[in-house]
Each structure stands twice: as C-alpha cells, then as structure tokens.
Amino acid sequence: MYVVYHCRHARSLRVVWALEEIGADYELQVLDFQGAVMQSTDYRAINPFGSVPALRDGDHALFESGAIVDYVLARAGSGLRPGPQDADFADYLMWSHAGEATLTAPLAVIARHAMILPPDRRAPLAVADAHERWTQYADALAGRLAGRDFVAGPRFTGADIMVGYALHLAEVLDVVGAAPPRLHAYWRRLRERPAYGRAAAA
C-alpha cells in the first residue's frame, strides 16, 4: 500500500492520477501547502526539499512527481510505461520530461510570482516573460498533437499524465484560454478520463 503526500493543485496530482489509472491501492495524506507538516523534520526525512509529492512504499521513500509516476507504472508492469524494447520508448521519455522541465517550468514561475509569494516579493517582469514562453510552448505542443490523440504513441501513457498536469496548472492560473483549439481538444480528452476526475477531486 502506497502512502501519497498531496496538496490540491500541486504536482502530486500526477501521482494520484497515475495510481488511479492503474488501480493501485494507496492512502492519501493531504497536506496544507507550505504548512507545518511540510516544514517538519519528519517530512524532510521523506523529502529533503520539503515539497510535494512524496511517496512511501514500505521502507522506500520517493519524491519528484516524474520519478514517482515512472516508478509506480514500472512496479505495476503497466503498459502506460513503454520500455526500451518498445517503439514508443523515446517519445515516452521525452514527453514525460518535457511535461515538467519545459511545460511546467514557466507555469511554476507564474504561480510563484502571481500567487504564492507575498506581494512585495513578486516580480511582474518574471510573470510576463514566463507567460510569453508558455504561449510559445503551448503552440509547439499543439503542433505535436496534429493527427495524434496522445503525446507519445497511439495510446494514453504516463507522458500524458506529465504533460496533462501542466495543462491542469495552466487552467488554475487561467492561462490556457488562448491556446490553439487542438490543445483544448487534447486537454478535454485527458480531463474526461475517470482517473483524472478522481485525482482532481482528491
């Protein structure tokens, strides 16, 4: 039984979503964002960076949403994780990483400087720059989706969970509206998955 440390709208949504897709058994620990638990020594022993998500799997503790999604899919032997022998391996890897390192990065800057930091520490120029990058990246992602239902191969994979969270965050930040229609159609396809619905409600 996995234990998942989660905050609403945080990257831990990816972990809950992945566990719901594969029907894994898990217990949810919902934390206050940047609250006392996340600052505590006990929690730092699980995740030294004091962020969510974290996962406990028996004696193992993991952090980083991209690592945990890959880990739980591997442990389940799930077809949502193409391996080195599969045609979609390269695409799975690159879109899994792009979901965080490219697509979520500017959104995290917007979240930080438009919502999370106290007003006197916010940098509007950083928000403007990140918004411009996000717009370019959303266009590039829409280009990728021409003639495709999912980012890596013909079927839904963990890479869609990694990219899908960026779109979830973009919606929370209200910056998804101007994206190309093809991106909206993809995001609707992801949102309609029952596992996403259960994760978003968690």
Place this chain on the structure above:
Amino acid sequence: MYVVYHCRHARSLRVVWALEEIGADYELQVLDFQGAVMQSTDYRAINPFGSVPALRDGDHALFESGAIVDYVLARAGSGLRPGPQDADFADYLMWSHAGEATLTAPLAVIARHAMILPPDRRAPLAVADAHERWTQYADALAGRLAGRDFVAGPRFTGADIMVGYALHLAEVLDVVGAAPPRLHAYWRRLRERPAYGRAAAA
C-alpha cells in the same frame, strides 16, 4: 552514430557527458545559443521547443536532456542506469528528476534574469527568490550526501550527471561558493571524471 546538438554551458552538457561515460560514438553540432539554427524550421522539426539539447539517432529525434541521458544509457545497456529490478532504481529515478526539476529550476531563473534577457526585461526580485531557493536546495543535497559518494547508490550513475549539471550551472552563475563543504567535495569528485572534462571542453 548519434548527432548531438549542443551549446556551451547548456543542458546539452549532460548528453555529451553521458555519451563520454559510455564511450558512445557521436558527432557534435555546436550551435549559437538562441541563434539562427535554433530558430529555424529544420531545427524545430527535431525539437519543437527550439532549445538544446536535441539528439538524432537514425530516424529518431529526441529532446530534453533528462530523456536523452536515460535513453542513451538504456540503449547501451549501461550499468549507469539501474532498472526496475535493481535496488537503486527508486533513487536513480528521483535524483535524475530532482537534478532538473528541483535543482536546475531556480538556477535557470537566475540565468534568465541575470544573464540571458535584455536588461529592461530582467526581474531582480525573481533572481533574489531563486537564489534563496537554490541555497536551501544545495543544503538539502549536501544533507543527502552524508556518508555517500554519489546521489543514487554506491556507484556513479546517470543521476549524478543530472545533478552534476546543476552544479556546473551554479558555478557558471557564481552561486556555488556558499554551499556546504560536502557539496564542494561531491562536485570535485564529479569534475575529476575524465568524461566530464571532455564534455565541459566540447
């Protein structure tokens, strides 16, 4: 034969480093940072986000440094990439992802707002906030290294390449000085690897 698209001091250093570690055959294409090639339609067909690194492997094209490092190590069947059956699998995954998503993220903000953007678009408050986060993360990484030579398991792995690039960038940005001695010792251990030396000189 791999073709690697590289800019000096960019994340593509990870790819060159990994290829040097495993002795793979590759051709290097050194691009001007944000130059004409990176903006071109031909390059966007390889990497729609117009960034480095990108890798060509026959008919396959990949982008995202974390994906490419994992891919080339998997293709080589390298022991630098623990698999699901190995004890260090979870640690390999989480530190590989942390190297980019946690450790490099604030450094990328500093690079952007202290070096890359034109002065009238830079946000000093974003640099200050990112510097504070980097300092906390460097402390947490130093804590992880207590009694360890490498971040995941007893041996050098691809996770050290992912984390090591963050330290390379921190040095370029001149923010590594105040880090705990244990972090300096780790960084020295990585820098002394011949494969890192060849990659940094590329």
